Structure formats: C-alpha cells, structure tokens
Amino acid sequence: MYNAHAMMPYPAVKLPYQADGPLAGLTFAVKDLFDVAGYPTSGGNPQILAMSGIKTQTAPIVQQLLDAGARCIGKTQTNEMAFSMSGHNAHFGTPINGAAPDRIPGGSSSGSASAVSNQLCDFALGTDTGGSIRTPASYCNLFGLRPTHGRLSLENCQPLCPSMDTCGFFAKDPAIFTRVGQVLLGQDNKTVNTDSLLLAKPLFDLLSPESQEAFQPAINQIRQTVNEVITLETLLPDIEQAYWDFRYIQGYEAWQAQGRNITKNHLILGPDVASRFHWSSKISEARYLESCANRKIFRDQWQQLLQSRILILPTVPNAAPLLNSDDEKIEEERQIAHRILDIAVLCQWPQVNIPLASIDGAPLGISLMGPAGSDLTLIKLAEKIYSTNKV
Numbered sequence: 297m298y299n300a301h302a303m304m305p306y307p308a309v310k311l312p313y314q315a316d317g318p319l320a321g322l323t324f325a326v327k328d329l330f331d332v333a334g335y336p337t338s339g340g341n342p343q344i345l346a347m348s349g350i351k352t353q354t355a356p357i358v359q360q361l362l363d364a365g366a367r368c369i370g371k372t373q374t375n376e377m378a379f380s381m382s383g384h385n386a387h388f389g390t391p392i393n394g395a396a397p398d399r400i401p402g403g404s405s406s407g408s409a410s411a412v413s414n415q416l417c418d419f420a421l422g423t424d425t426g427g428s429i430r431t432p433a434s435y436c437n438l439f440g441l442r443p444t445h446g447r448l449s450l451e452n453c454q455p456l457c458p459s460m461d462t463c464g465f466f467a468k469d470p471a472i473f474t475r476v477g478q479v480l481l482g483q484d485n486k487t488v489n490t491d492s493l494l495l496a497k498p499l500f501d502l503l504s505p506e507s508q509e510a511f512q513p514a515i516n517q518i519r520q521t522v523n524e525v526i527t528l529e530t531l532l533p534d535i536e537q538a539y540w541d542f543r544y545i546q547g548y549e550a551w552q553a554q555g556r557n558i559t560k561n562h563l564i565l566g567p568d569v570a571s572r573f574h575w576s577s578k579i580s581e582a583r584y585l586e587s588c589a590n591r592k593i594f595r596d597q598w599q600q601l602l603q604s605r606i607l608i609l610p611t612v613p614n615a616a617p618l619l620n621s622d623d624e625k626i627e628e629e630r631q632i633a634h635r636i637l638d639i640a641v642l643c644q645w646p647q648v649n650i651p652l653a654s655i656d657g658a659p660l661g662i663s664l665m666g667p668a669g670s671d672l673t674l675i676k677l678a679e680k681i682y683s684t685n686k687v
Contacts, residue, residue, distance in 0.1 A: 298414075298416075299411075299416060300391060300392040300394065300410050300411070300414040300416065301373065301388075301389050301390065301391045301392055301407075301410070302325070302372050302373060302391040302392070302406075302407045302408075302410035302411040302414060302416060303325065303369075303370050303371065303372055303373070303407065303411065303416070304328050304338065304370065304371045304372065304373060304388075304407070306335050306336065306370060306371060308370065309332070309333075309334035309335055309370075311332070311333070311334065311354070311362060311367075311368045312362065313362040313363070313365060313366060313367050313368070314362070314363055314364065314365045315365070316365055317363065317364045317365025317366075318364050318365065318475060318478065318479050319361060319364040319365045319366040319475060319476065319479055320364075320365035320366075321365070322365070322366045322367070322418040322419065322472060322475070322476075323366065323367050323368075323369050323417040323418050324361055324366050324367070324368055324369070324417050324418060324419050324420055324421065325368070325369050325370055325371065325372045325407075325408060325411045325412075325416065325417045325420040325421070326355075326358055326368060326370075326371050326372065326408075326420070326421045327371070327372050327374050327405050327407065327408050327420070327421055327422045327423060328340065328371040328372060328373065328374050328407070329374055329378060329423055329453050329454040330355040330357070330358055330371075330421065330452060330453045331351040331353055331354065331355050331452040331453070332351060332354050332355065332358055332368070332371060333351055333352055333353055333354045334350060334351070335350065335351060335370075335371055336348035336349060336350055336351065337351060337371075337454065338374075339374065339376065339377050339378070339454045340373065340374040340375050340376040340377060340378070340385055340387070340388065340404070341376050341377065341387065341563060341565070342387050342388075343561060343563050343564065344377075344557075344563070347561070351452075353452055354452070355449070355451060355452035355453055356449045356451050356452070357421065357448055357449045357450075357451075357453075357463055357480070358421065360449075360479070360480060361421075361476075361479070361480075364479045366418075366419075369411075369416065369417050372391075372405075372406075372407030372408045372410070372411050372420060372422075373385060373388055373389075373391050373406060373407030373410075374403070374404050374405065374406065374407060374408075375403035375404035375406060375428075375569070376565055376566055376569045377454065377456060377550075377554055377565075377569065378403075378404040378405075378423055378425060378428060378454070378456045379404065379456060379550060379569050379572050379573065380403045380404055380566075380568055380569055380572070381402060381403045381404065381426070381427055381428060381431050381630050381633070382400055382402070382403050382406075382568070382626050382630070383400045383401040383402050383403040383404075383406035383410075383432065383435075384400065384403070384566070384568075384626075385406075385566065386565075386566030386567070386569075387566070390406070390619070391406045391407045391409070391410030391411075392410055392414060393409075393410065393413060393435060393436050393616060394410060394412075394413030394414035394415070394436060394437075395413050395435075395436045395437035395438075395658070395659050396435070396436075396437075396615070396616060396657075396658040396659060398618055398619055399435065399615065399616035399617065399618055399619060399658055400435065400616050400617055400618075400619055400621070400626070401413075401432050401435055401436055401616070402428075402431040402432030402433075402434070402435040402436065402616060403428060403431070403432065404422075404423070404425075404428040405420075405422025405423060405424070405428045405429055405432055405464075405466070406432055408420035408421060408422040408432075408465075408466055409422070409432035409433065409435070409436040409438060409440075409466055410436065412436070412438055412466045412467060412468050413436035413437060413438060413468065415468070418467065418468075418469070418472050419465055419466060419467040419472055419473070419476050420465060420466050421463065421464075421465050422440075422463075422464055422465065422466060423450070423453065423456075423461060423462065423463055423464065424442040424461075424462050424464045425456050425457050425460045425461050425462070425546065425641070426457075426460065426542065426546060426634060426637060426638065426641055427442075427612070427633060427634065427637035427641075429441065429442050429462075429464035429465070429466065429649075430442055430611050430612070430637060430640075430647060430649050430661070430663065431611070431612055431633065431637070432466070433466055433611070433649035433651070433661055434611040434612050434616075434649050434651075434659060434660060434661030435612075435615070435616035435658075435659060436466075436616075436659065437468075437651040437659035437661075438466045438467065438468055438649070438651055439466065439467050439468070439470060439473040439648065439649060439650065439651065439675075439678060439682075440464060440465070440466045440648070440649040440661075441464045441465055441473075441477065441646065441647075441648050441649075441671065441674075441675060442462055442464050442640055442641075442646060442647045442648075443462050443463070443464055443481070443646050443671050444462075444644065444645060444646045444668045444669055444670075444671055445459075445460070445462055445644035445668075446462075446644075447462075447481065447646075447669075447671060448462065448463040448464070448480055448481070449463065450462070450463050455553045455554075456546075456549075456550050456553060456554070457545065457546045457549040457550050457553065458549060458553065459545065459549060459588075460542075460545065460546060460549070460641050465477075465480070470678065470679040470682045470683065471679065473675060473678070473679065474675055474676060474679050477671065477672050477675040477676075478672065481671050481672045481675075482672075483672070484669055484670055484671060484672045484673050485669040486604070486666075486667050486668060486669030486670045486673075487604065488604050488605065488606055488666050488667060488670045488673055489604055489605050489606070490522065490606065490673060490677050491522055491523040491524065492522070492523060492524040492525075492526060492605065493518065493522055493524070493525050493526070493605065493606045493607070493608055493664075494525075494526050494527075494528045494602070494605050494606065494607045494608065495515065495525050495526065495527045495528060495607075495608045496528050496532065496607050496608060496609040497527050497528055497529055498528070498529075498530075498531065498532050499532070499609045499610060499636055500609075500610060502613065502632070502635065502636070503610060503613045503614070504613070504614070506655060507610070507613055507614055507655060507660070510653050510654065510655040510660055511610060511653050511660070511662060513652070513653065514650070514652035514653040514662045515608070515662070517652060517681060517684050518608060518662075518681050520684050521677075521680055521681045521684045522677075522681075525608065528601075528607075530601075532601070533594050533597040533598055533601070534594075535635045535636075535638070535639065536635070537590065537594075538590075538591075538594050538635075538638055538639070538642055539631075539634055539635050539638055540587075541587035541590045541591055541594070541642065542587075542634065542638040542641060542642060543634075544579055544583050544584055544586075544587040545584060545587050545588060545591065546576075547572075547575060547576030547579045548576065548579040548581070548583070548584035549584075550572075550573065550576050551573065551576040551577050551579070554573070555573070555576075555577060558573060567623075568623060568627075591642050594642050594643070595642060595643045595644070598639065598643050598645075599643070599667070602665075602666075602667060603667075604667060605666075606664050606665065606666045606670070606673075606674065606677070607664070607665045607666070608662065608663070608664060609636060609639075609662075609663050609665060610636060610661075610662060610663065611636070611637075611647075611649045611660075611661040611662060611663040612629075612633040612636065612637070612660075612661070613629070613632050613633055613636070614629065614655065614660070615654075615655045615656055615658035615659065615660050616658060616659075617629055639665065640665050643668075644668060645665055645666060645667060645668055645670075646665070646666055646668070646669075646670060646671040646674055647663050647664070647665040647674075648663060648664050648665075648671075648674040648675055648678045649661040649662075649663050650662050650663065650664065650678045650681060650682055651682075652681070652682065664677060664678060
C-alpha cells in the first residue's frame with residue numbers, strides 16, 4: 297500500500313476495536329510517540345526503536361478511540377523525540393505533504409499529517425508542544441487541534457516538555473474532526489462568546505504583505521459566519537520576551553526528560569535536533585524558574601485581554617517551505633512562527649487550525665484560540681465557519 301513515507305514500516309497488528317460506536321467506520325493512525333500494544337515505539341530514532349521492544353500496553357488515548365469504534369491502521373513517523381517542526385527525519389526520511397508535495401509537511405507530527413492529507417486514514421493522533429499539530433495542519437491543509445493543556449491523556453507517550461506537551465489530532469473532513477473531538481473531549485467546562493470574536497491585528501501585522509492579503513478571504517468568511525468581529529488594535533503582551541521564555545522552558549524540560557537517555561546511550565541525532573538538545577543542556581535551573589514566573593505574568597495578561605472571547609489569529613506566517621529549502625531558511629521560518637504559536641503554549645489554551653486560505657497555490661491555515669476548556673466549542677465553530685458558503 298502506498299504510504300507516502302507517513303507510516304513506520306512495522307508489521308501490521310490487528311488491534312481489537314468496537315464494531316459499533318460513535319467513530320465506527322473511521323480509520324486512524326498514531327504518532328510513534330504513543331505506546332500501542334504489539335508495536336515498538338521509536339520516538340523517531342532508530343536507537344530508541346532498537347531499545348523499545350514490543351509494547352504490551354496501549355496508551356489510554358488510543359484505547360479510547362478503539363473503544364469508540366475507530367480502526368487503527370498503524371503508527372506514523374515523527375521528528376526525533378518530537379524536537380523539530382520541519383518534518384525532516386535524518387534517519388527515516390520526510391513524509392509527503394499530501395496537499396503540497398513539493399513542500400515540507402511540518403513537524404514533529406509530520407507522519408500523522410501526511411497520513412491524513414494523503415487520505416491513508418480519516419484522522420490521526422499527534423502531539424503539540426510548540427506547534428507540532430498546528431504547523432503541519434496549516435502546511436497540509438487540515439483541521440488540527442492543540443487542546444487545553446492536560447485535557448487529553450499523554451499517559452504511555454514519550455515526553456518532551458511536560459508543562460507544554462499536549463495530545464492533539466488532525467482530520468481533513470470537518471464533520472469527522474468534530475466527531476473525534478466529541479469522543480475525546482466530552483463537554484466543555486468553559487462558556488465562551490461565539491457571536492463576537494476578536495481579530496488579533498498586531499499578529500497579522502507581523503506577516504508579509506502577501507500573507508496578509510492571502511488571509512483576507514478567510515477573514516471575510518469568518519465575518520460572514522459570526523455576528524461580529526472586533527479588530528484588536530491594542531498592543532499585545534510582549535511576544536518577543538515570551539518567545540525566549542518558551543525556549544528556555546522547553547529546552548530545560550526537554551533536557552530533563554531526555555538528556556540522560558541521550559548521554560547514557562550515546563544517541564545519534566540529526567544535526568538540527570542534536571544542536572537543539574546541546575543548547576538545552578546549558579540552560580540553568582535559575583533561568584528556567586525565571587521564565588516560568590514570566591510565563592504566569594504573560595498568561596495573566598492574555599487572560600485579562602481575552603476573558604471569555606475567541607481570538608482569530610494566523611496559525612503560521614506563511615505556506616510550508618519548499619522541500620529544497622536549506623536548513624537556515626526552515627529555521628528562520630520556525631523562529632518567526634514561534635512568536636505566534638507560543639501564545640497558546642504559554643497560556644495552556646486550545647487552538648484550532650482551519651484550512652481556509654492559500655498562498656502561491658499552497659495551504660495557509662487560520663486559527664481560533666480560546667480560553668482553557670473551550671476546545672469543543674472551537675472545533676464546532678471551525679466546522680461552521682468552514683461550511684459557510686460551501687456548496
């Protein structure tokens with residue numbers, strides 16, 4: 297079967313699933329960070345794969361999907377230890393972006409996004425620490441959710457940065473995206489205003505004129521769907537300082553989670569991932585604690601600004617870089633994107649990518665972000681917006 301380099305080449309395992317249920321008839325794939333009984337777990341690295349052995353337990357989030365009637369088709373590629381956003385893997389290659397085959401799929405949930413965009417399955421599980429659901433969702437023309445931190449289980453999943461790691465998912469079809477959300481999320485515990493949305497103009501102003509123009513049809517479609525869109529002109533909390541606080545927190549926790557494994561087992565990592573872990577190993581506990589304190593201030597500022605409303609913002613600044621882009625170009629795009637992606641991460645809020653825009657013939661996603669606990673509301677509103685003016 298054609299797998300678009302999305303799937304790990306493991307022998308097929310027939311996992312028991314319910315014959316009926318709310319997800320009956322749907323298929324899904326699982327990012328190779330989650331344990332699934334009968335499969336190894338590689339974390340995107342062949343040495344970790346060699347040490348893994350065959351797992352005997354299935355991660356609860358995967359079991360929840362099986363119990364709801366969905367059938368698992370296998371495990372998908374990931375960037376090494378989920379510490380990259382390019383989609384490139386120095387050991388296993390690059391999954392194909394089904395919406396733009398000449399461009400990178402985005403990472404670290406690259407295989408999951410590739411599997412869905414190439415229609416190998418109906419939806420797929422991934423993780424999002426700093427943008428690893430939202431970025432590939434935008435690049436591959438998919439719906440994607442980064443949930444409220446802690447809302448979906450990460451038990452039996454390899455960690456990167458526990459205070460930022462989240463379990464999310466992709467779908468191409470909005471109705472399927474909503475069905476999966478209803479199963480995994482249950483009812484929201486936060487009431488938000490879906491009639492009057494905020495548009496984060498200062499975030500759109502960060503983009504190139506070409507990107508700003510490309511977003512206009514999507515913004516107009518949102519305006520047609522809801523009663524009111526209020527343009528937020530005021531200065532936002534300092535996203536430049538927040539970017540560095542994000543990096544220090546992520547790096548410190550990543551080294552705490554994986555540093556011993558890297559050094560003890562002399563893991564051979566791809567150059568970009570190796571340099572990221574090397575930088576992370578130098579972060580002091582004092583620097584980490586200072587950034588954690590800054591994170592709380594940043595979160596409080598955003599809470600005061602947003603309150604119980606939903607924010608419209610770009611998911612990432614541009615379409616996916618071309619496959620032949622050099623590493624410096626991809627890293628440049630990554631750093632710009634993080635200024636926007638880090639808001640939901642530091643606030644621990646849900647964010648949904650909607651595949652509404654395009655630029656240079658390639659996908660460009662727009663996002664809805666809401667307060668903690670508003671995940672399913674965002675998903676349903678995304679489906680409603682996407683369906684506006686659709687035949």
